[in-house]
Structure formats: structure tokens, C-alpha cells
Amino acid sequence: MRRLWFSVLGVVAVAAMLVGVNMLADTRLAGAKLDLTQQRLYTLSNGTRKILADLKEPVTLRLYYSRALGSRIPVYGAYADRVQEMLREYAGVSQGKVKLEFYDPEPFSDTEDRALAYGLQGVPIDQSGEQVYFGLAASNLLDDERTIAFFQPERERFLEYDLTRLIYELSNPKRPVVGVMSSLPLDGDPRMMMMRGQGAGAPWVSMLQLRQTFAVKNVQTDAQVIDPDIQVLLVAQAQNLSDNALYAIDQFVMRGGRLMVMVDPHSEAQAAAPSPTGQPPSDTSSNLAKLFDAWGITFDPKTVVGDLNGAWRVRASPGDRVQAVDYVAWFNIRNGVSHDDPATADLTQVTVASPGFIAKKPDADISFTPLLSSSDKSGTLAVDKVKNFPDPAKILAEFKPEGGPRVIAARVRGVLKSAFTGPPDLPKDAKRPDNFPAFKAQTDGPANMVVVADSDILADRYWVRVQEFFGQQDAAPFSDNGPFVANLVGTLAGGDALIGLRSRGSSLRPFDLVEGMQRDAEARFRQTEQQLQTHLTDTQKKLTELRTGRGEAGAAAVITEQQRATIDDLRKEITQTRVKLRNVQLELRRDISRLQNELRLFNIAMVPAILAVLAIVLGFVRRQKRARARA
Numbered sequence: 001m002r003r004l005w006f007s008v009l010g011v012v013a014v015a016a017m018l019v020g021v022n023m024l025a026d027t028r029l030a031g032a033k034l035d036l037t038q039q040r041l042y043t044l045s046n047g048t049r050k051i052l053a054d055l056k057e058p059v060t061l062r063l064y065y066s067r068a069l070g071s072r073i074p075v076y077g078a079y080a081d082r083v084q085e086m087l088r089e090y091a092g093v094s095q096g097k098v099k100l101e102f103y104d105p106e107p108f109s110d111t112e113d114r115a116l117a118y119g120l121q122g123v124p125i126d127q128s129g130e131q132v133y134f135g136l137a138a139s140n141l142l143d144d145e146r147t148i149a150f151f152q153p154e155r156e157r158f159l160e161y162d163l164t165r166l167i168y169e170l171s172n173p174k175r176p177v178v179g180v181m182s183s184l185p186l187d188g189d190p191r192m193m194m195m196r197g198q199g200a201g202a203p204w205v206s207m208l209q210l211r212q213t214f215a216v217k218n219v220q221t222d223a224q225v226i227d228p229d230i231q232v233l234l235v236a237q238a239q240n241l242s243d244n245a246l247y248a249i250d251q252f253v254m255r256g257g258r259l260m261v262m263v264d265p266h267s268e269a270q271a272a273a274p275s276p277t278g279q280p281p282s283d284t285s286s287n288l289a290k291l292f293d294a295w296g297i298t299f300d301p302k303t304v305v306g307d308l309n310g311a312w313r314v315r316a317s318p319g320d321r322v323q324a325v326d327y328v329a330w331f332n333i334r335n336g337v338s339h340d341d342p343a344t345a346d347l348t349q350v351t352v353a354s355p356g357f358i359a360k361k362p363d364a365d366i367s368f369t370p371l372l373s374s375s376d377k378s379g380t381l382a383v384d385k386v387k388n389f390p391d392p393a394k395i396l397a398e399f400k401p402e403g404g405p406r407v408i409a410a411r412v413r414g415v416l417k418s419a420f421t422g423p424p425d426l427p428k429d430a431k432r433p434d435n436f437p438a439f440k441a442q443t444d445g446p447a448n449m450v451v452v453a454d455s456d457i458l459a460d461r462y463w464v465r466v467q468e469f470f471g472q473q474d475a476a477p478f479s480d481n482g483p484f485v486a487n488l489v490g491t492l493a494g495g496d497a498l499i500g501l502r503s504r505g506s507s508l509r510p511f512d513l514v515e516g517m518q519r520d521a522e523a524r525f526r527q528t529e530q531q532l533q534t535h536l537t538d539t540q541k542k543l544t545e546l547r548t549g550r551g552e553a554g555a556a557a558v559i560t561e562q563q564r565a566t567i568d569d570l571r572k573e574i575t576q577t578r579v580k581l582r583n584v585q586l587e588l589r590r591d592i593s594r595l596q597n598e599l600r601l602f603n604i605a606m607v608p609a610i611l612a613v614l615a616i617v618l619g620f621v622r623r624q625k626r627a628r629a630r631a
Helices: 002-028 046-053 067-072 074-093 110-117 153-171 190-196 205-213 243-254 268-272 289-295 392-398 481-493 512-547 561-630
Strands: 059-065 098-103 134-140 145-148 177-182 215-218 232-236 258-262 297-299 303-307 311-315 324-333 350-353 358-360 367-373 378-382 407-414 447-452 464-469 472-477
Touching: 046 074, 046 153, 059 067, 059 074, 059 110, 059 153, 067 074, 074 098, 074 134, 074 153, 098 110, 134 153, 145 153, 177 205, 205 215, 205 481, 232 243, 232 481, 243 258, 243 289, 243 447, 258 481, 289 297, 324 378, 324 392, 350 481, 358 407, 447 481
Parallel strands: 059 098, 177 215, 177 232, 232 258, 258 447
Antiparallel strands: 059 134, 134 145, 297 358, 303 324, 303 378, 311 324, 324 350, 367 407, 407 447, 464 472
16 A cells, blocks of 8 residues: 555656646747758748847738638648748747737738738639738838738748848838949930930830839949949949949949949840941940959850740841741740749749850859859850841851850859959049048958849840830830849848848658659559550450441441350450559559558657657666665
8 A cells, every 4th residue: 555655646746747847848948949850941040130130120020811721722821830930930039129910811801901901912712702811011110011912832932031031121111222333325315215206215124123122323434433322233234444443343342332243245235226327336245354353253255145945036037038037146044044042033034135154263262153044055156146237047057055054144252352452543634532442452251243144134125015005105024134133133232131041942841752652653553554554445445346346347247146255255354454453553552551651650659659668668767776775
């Protein structure tokens, strides 16, 4: 009896201990987490943590999620759990600066009205017209608002980037300043408007899009210094820059400014605009050779990339029999668009015209991440072949695709040294501006820039159709050139924290082992299945011929007893063949089912069994220690 009471007291003590441990863990370890996912999906990056730590004012995030969406489409339910966990992680790291609100907008409710007022997207879930929501509305104390209209599982890899960018924009409501240095008429050409009438010489749509998002300042091509207010400098087809202008760009980068450069071996847009003499301009290339050489980038202004994949169909020469021909110097890039970078992840197609290509110097200490690349059916052309009335048919006939994909646009990141040893000499009668900064020999940290070997990406002709619609200019894009430029400038304006964010993978992890077993099973049984299917088809054909009473010559015939017996045998053979075919298909899934059963057994029985064995072993060890202590 005494031993029984000791046992009961021991069980009660263990239960009390477990309750105490749970209470202690609930109070002391409530925020403790361990991320064991392969790609650290639930661990915020250092860039996100920095932005959250620098928040000066609270930001409120309101998630509108219809539970009906998750119950009808489970993949959205799983993704909603991921989004909510990520939002709670943001709130925890922000030390209370990020406030969360969760809503389930029922149909025709005030909550649904608020979701619509924020501009969130309602999606019909069935034919009844019921709308479901899965979006985020965010605001700061100044009532600035940012939204994610609808969370798409396809963009899960960029969930952290999208959330961090939204918070960053609310914590920095002032529009970023972007400087534009170019020899192109990006803001319109009054001379062209006078020569060709209304519509001609209008501002380029790509520049109009930039001005919708950023505060754009024009920078002269002879500038000696870049305004310190400028956060991102876009240098697009800036020709024949003096050493002083190159020095201004160089020092802008050395001081931490972010640069997007668009050079070109042959600007088709510039070639299409007649010079004051009425003749096409002879100089249509641009290059920043001095800066590129110092920064570890190679670019050949005498070479153009051509590509058979995505080549434009253009009108052939008047003397040719064919009406249209592939012009390999103008092509659409589809598979060569990087989907691992937030700026280009959602882009489908970017069109380039007579582009060059860039590469990293072998000894350069920089990271070089391609954003646009030609296909494996690309090759190079001498720039003279595409200048001054090129012959597309002749170029196609002589074109040799070789050398594999070539990089047309890339992100460049690294500590850079100046291309100069000090300010260059000024021309006579010129003087330095009052705000001329001191020389800086290298960047303090990794510089961030984007280099593009084509400036025609900006031109309307290669990505948008502009039409007159009741006195208004209506732009209908057919390529993603405008978003390509705007997105890249946006990531550069967001600073190092946003640039450092990349795709983080998906929480919907495939079962690689299961899929591998399925492929092996299909390889083993597919041949047998095809043989049985062929035999079944032949047997059914014979049975049809006998049933219709048709002989080999196609004439009608009387069915004999022997033929009836044959028909019965064929029916039995068909039934047996179908059974074998079903068995093969069941065999195809046997290994998969066995693995699933083993996983279920492990989860349901083995894990508790292992814990029980561990408890018994610990109890036995304790008993042995007590026995030795009593002895």
C-alpha cells in the first residue's frame, strides 16, 4: 500500500511539473521560434529587420481574408496561414510599431465596404456572384495608404519583399528623387511635333510612367556634379560625355548613389529621328567605357546581339518575293527574363532592338546577376549591318547562332573604386560649382547599379501602341518594357534593404521522394500498359468486325456458330485485358500508397512510441541511480 501511495504521488508530481513547465514556457518562451524549413521561409532577412527597427511611427496592416476562399480552395487557405504568420513575425520584430488587424469580409457587410474602399480586389467564388477577398491595406499616421489588392500564391516567393516594400514606402512617404541624364528626347521633341503634326514628338510613355511614381529631375549631359537630393540616377543613351560628366557620375556612385545605365551599340529610336539636315544621324551609339573598365564590366559598342527566338517579323525589301522576314536584331525576350529578382519576377516579355551585351571581367570583384538574357539561338552582328537601311533577309541568311545566351541587362553589386584619381581639368573659362564635393576614391560599402545594353527598351515603338481616343492619347502595351524600367528604378530607390531581398521559395514544398518514386513506377509500368492497351484495341476491332458480320473484303456474311464462339472468347479476352490494365494502374500507385501508409504509421504510432521508450529508459536510469544511492 505504501508503494502504491508513492506511485500515485509520483504521478501527481510529474503532472504538476508538466503543468509548471507549460506555464513557464507560455510566459517566458511564447515568442521563441525555431525555423527548420530548408529556405528559412519564416525567418526575416536582415534588410527587413533593419527597416522595421528604423520605423519612427506606427504602421497599421489590415488583412482582409474571406475564410470561404480557403474552405473552397485549400491552396489559398494554406497561403493565408503563411501570410498571417509572416505578418505576426513583422509585428513581433517591430516592437509594437507594426499593428495588425484581421477581418473576414462577409458579403454585403460594412467590412466588405471598407475593403472595397481601400481598393482591394473582390473575386467571385461561384456563379452566385459572392465575392471573396484576400488583400492587405496599410496606412500610417498621415493617412498615407498602400495596398496589396490580392495575394496570389504564385508570388509567394516574393511575399517578404512585397510586405517590406509596402512598409518602407509608408515609413518614407516622400517620393524618391530620380535624376535622368540622356541624349534622347524622353520628355518629347517639339521640333518633331511641328514637322509631323499632333501625336509626333510626344513624351515617351516610359518617362510618363516614371513621373507617376517618382520625382524626376533632368540632369544635363555636361553636369559637373549630381544633385545630392537625387537618390537614383538613370543614364540612358547619354552620348559623348566629357571627363567632367563621367567624373560626376563616378563620384555619385562613390558617395552611395544608385545608378541605372542604359548604353547601346545602335539606338534605333535615335536613328529614326532625322537630324536638322534631314539625314539620319551618324552617331547612334553610347558607352561609358572609362567607368565600366574601372568597375569590372565589359561592353563592346561595335557588336549587336541577334536572336532567332522571338525575332520580329518585318516587311522585306521591295525586290524580295516574300512579304515578311524575321529580323533577328529586334526580338522579344521571354524565357530570358529573370524570375528570381523582384523587379522582373512578374514580367512576361521585354522587347529589345539592336541590343549589345555585357559581361563581368574575369578578375572583377563584383556580383553580376543577369536580368535579361538572349536565348541559346542568339549570335552577334557587326553594328554596321544594322545601320543605314539594313536588309533583314540578308542579315537572316548570314546569321549564325552561336555562343549561347548573352546578358543584356544585369544587376551589379560590390565595393567599387573610382575611375579617376581626382577631378579632371576644366575647359578654359569654366569653373567649379559652389557645391562641388571632395574627391572620394572608393565606395564605403557595396555599390548597387543596373546596367542595360539597350536604350530602345524606353522607346514607345518597341513596347506600346499609342492611339488617339476621343482627343486623348491611349497607350496599349504589348511588352513589359515600361514596368521593367520603373520596377528596377523602384528597387534601387528602395535602398540596400529592398535590393537585398530575393525570392525565398514556396512553403508548398513538393514531395521529392514521392514524385521520384512515381516517375520510376511510370517508367516500369508504362510499357506494359501500352502493350495491353494496343492488344485491347486490336481485340475490340476484331469483335466489331465479327459483330457486324463483315469479312475481310467488307461484304456482309452470316455469323456461324464458330464465329459466335470466337465472339464469346474475344469478350472474355477483353474483360481479362481490362482487369490486367487496371492491375497495372493499381501497381503504378502501390509504392506511393505504401510510402503514404508508412508516413502515417510513423506520425501516428512511431513518434508516441519513441517518446514512450525514451520515458521508460529515463525512468529505468533514475531507478538505477536511486538504488545505487540507497546502497
